[in-house]
Each structure stands twice: as structure tokens, then as C-alpha cells.
Amino acid sequence: MGRVIAITNQKGGVGKTTTSTNLSACLAELGKKVLVVDIDPQGNATSGLGIEKNELENTIYDLFIGECELDECLQKNTLENLSVLPSNVNLSGAEIDLIGVEHREYILKKELDSIKDDYDYIIIDCPPSLNILTVNALSAADSVLVPIQCEYYALEGLSQLIYTINLVKKRLNPELKMEGVVFTMYDARTNLSLEVVENVKSNLKQTIYKTIIPRNIKLAEAPSRGMPINIYDPKSAGAESYRLLAEEVINHNEDGSYTPENIKEEKGKKSKKWKR
Ligand SMILES: Nc1ncnc2c1ncn2[C@@H]1O[C@H](COP(=O)(O)OP(=O)(O)OP(=O)(O)O)[C@@H](O)[C@H]1O
Numbered sequence: 246m247g248r249v250i251a252i253t254n255q256k257g258g259v260g261k262t263t264t265s266t267n268l269s270a271c272l273a274e275l276g277k278k279v280l281v282v283d284i285d286p287q288g289n290a291t292s293g294l295g296i297e298k299n300e301l302e303n304t305i306y307d308l309f310i311g312e313c314e315l316d317e318c319l320q321k322n323t324l325e326n327l328s329v330l331p332s333n334v335n336l337s338g339a340e341i342d343l344i345g346v347e348h349r350e351y352i353l354k355k356e357l358d359s360i361k362d363d364y365d366y367i368i369i370d371c372p373p374s375l376n377i378l379t380v381n382a383l384s385a386a387d388s389v390l391v392p393i394q395c396e397y398y399a400l401e402g403l404s405q406l407i408y409t410i411n412l413v414k415k416r417l418n419p420e421l422k423m424e425g426v427v428f429t430m431y432d433a434r435t436n437l438s439l440e441v442v443e444n445v446k447s448n449l450k451q452t453i454y455k456t457i458i459p460r461n462i463k464l465a466e467a468p469s470r471g472m473p474i475n476i477y478d479p480k481s482a483g484a485e486s487y488r489l490l491a492e493e494v495i496n497h498n499e500d501g502s503y504t505p506e507n508i509k510e511e512k513g514k515k516s517k518k519w520k521r
């Protein structure tokens with residue numbers, strides 16, 4: 246059965262979409278069957294994967310409001326092994342449309358449960374807010390992956406996010422787990438990036454992925470060509486890092502070897518990956 250991972254952080258521009266699309270594409274490259282679910286009205290994951298978001302007959306919005314069936318909005322095999330539940334600006338109306346709708350926190354879960362068996366991974370790209378759409382993602386997810394941008398205010402808002410995750414866990418989805426934290430836009434030329442990593446590591450009692458995503462211009466360019474990084478520039482540092490992250494996610498899930506305990510043991514040692 247597919248593992249559903251919500252990629253979330255209510256802070257804007259921290260690398261949620263870049264991580265959703267490129268992690269998904271790298272998982273697909275490794276032979277995993279992947280579904281990307283775009284629940285952000287900005288539709289960046291949709292367009293970043295080459296779908297013309299404003300020319301779609303149906304999007305996830307129509308699914309949310311019960312105006313289409315899942316099959317009618319699913320974009321199958323956009324890339325090899327990778328399908329997309331697309332979104333566009335219409336989804337910004339969902340918050341209002343869903344007022345008073347019964348079990349509105351579980352709409353996405355209900356849909357994803359019906360197709361979970363068709364995929365190895367279902368990756369949900371969340372909007373930069375803790376609204377009903379994000380609550381739907383957290384209710385549907387098995388785990389949460391939080392991208393953290395290597396910048397001065399990285400920790401700001403994280404306690405609110407962790408509070409929300411715990412609240413959803415308590416009230417809506419008791420099985421919800423913390424997949425972990427991944428650092429993005431790491432700039433090896435500045436001390437600040439390293440300081441942020443060290444600061445978050447010592448303040449956050451969460452699994453932290455060993456792979457750190459570097460700041461890489463190719464990662465910023467790829468979405469404008471509608472391609473994930475492994476296709477746009479397969480040899481770039483960005484592609485290499487998202488491949489490593491994909492391998493880590495697979496290992497994490499398949500042999501359970503990557504636990505918070507062995508992170509603690511590694512403290513103080515700097516692996517090659519940290520130095521990149
Ligand atoms: N590792 C990176 N190197 C260079 N640029 C990056 C990297 N990661 C993300 N970017 C760029 O930073 C910007 C924000 O990234 P992204 O859209 O992934 O963040 P987000 O968290 O999804 O934003 P939002 O909160 O608006 O949904 C984008 O222009 C993206 O191309």
C-alpha cells in the first residue's frame with residue numbers, strides 16, 4: 246500500500262513545491278509508482294511538472310466540492326511512473342465552499358484511500374498556510390515531511406506547525422507520524438547556512454534527513470520549463486541531492502533504519518553529505 250507523505254510548512258517559499266516535485270520525480274526514476282497531489286491554489290507543482298494548469302477541465306478543486314470523480318481529474322503518467330492530481334487558482338475558493346460540509350477534514354483522505362494501492366508513494370504539496378486544505382493533507386497522510394530553508398528565521402513558526410500536527414494527530418489522524426525535516430537552499434559559501442542547520446538540529450527533536458538540498462540555480466530554473474530537475478539537468482547538484490533524498494526516504498520507509506536514535510549518535514560527526 247502506498248505511503249502518503251504531506252510536504253508542509255506554513256512559511257512561504259521554503260522549498261515545499263521544489264521538494265514535492267523533485268523528490269517525487271526521483272522516486273519515480275527509481276522505479277516507484279508515484280502520485281503528486283497538488284493542494285495549493287498556486288498550482289506550482291502542477292505547472293512545474295509540465296501541466297498547463299489553466300487549461301484543465303477538472304482539477305482537485307472539482308474533486309473537493311464533489312463536482313467530478315477522481316478519475317476525471319487525475320493526470321495519469323505525466324512522466325514515467327508519475328501521475329498528478331492537479332490544482333489551479335480555483336482551489337482558493339475551497340475554504341469558503343467547504344464551510345458547513347460534514348467531515349470536510351476527510352475529503353482528500355477518502356479519495357486517496359480508494360487509490361492508495363495503485364502507488365508506492367503519494368506526495369502532497371501543501372499551501373503556505375494551516376487552512377482546511379492543509380488539514381485535509383494532514384488527515385490523509387501517513388507522515389509529514391517539513392522542508393526548512395537555511396535562513397535566519399528558519400525556526401520561526403515551527404512550533405505552531407508542530408502544534409498543528411499534534412492537534413491533527415490527536416483529533417483527526419492518530420496514526421500520523423513525523424517523517425522528518427529536510428534542509429533546503431543550503432549555501433556552502435555562507436556561515437549562516439551551517440549555523441541554521443546546527444541551531445535547528447539542537448532545538449528540534451525530530452528526525453533530520455542527512456541529505457541537505459543545496460541552493461542550486463538549476464532547481465530554480467527547472468519549473469519554468471515544466472520539468473523536474475532529474476530531467477531538466479540530470480547531472481546538476483540539485484538533481485543529485487534530490488536523488489539522495491529519494492533513496493533516503495525509501496530506506497527510511499522500507500527498512501526503518503533511519504530513526505531519531507541513530508541521528509543522535511551521529512551528532513558531532515560531520516559526514517560528507519553535511520559538508521556538501
Ligand atoms: N534548492 C534551491 N535552490 C535554488 N532555488 C530554489 C531551491 N529550492 C527552491 N528554490 C526556489 O525558491 C522559490 C521558493 O521555492 P518553492 O516554490 O519550492 O517554495 P514553497 O515552499 O513551495 O513556496 P510556497 O510557500 O509559495 O508554496 C522558488 O522560486 C524556487 O524555484
Ligand SMILES: [Mg+2]
Binds near residue numbers: 261285289370
Ligand atoms: Mg509551493
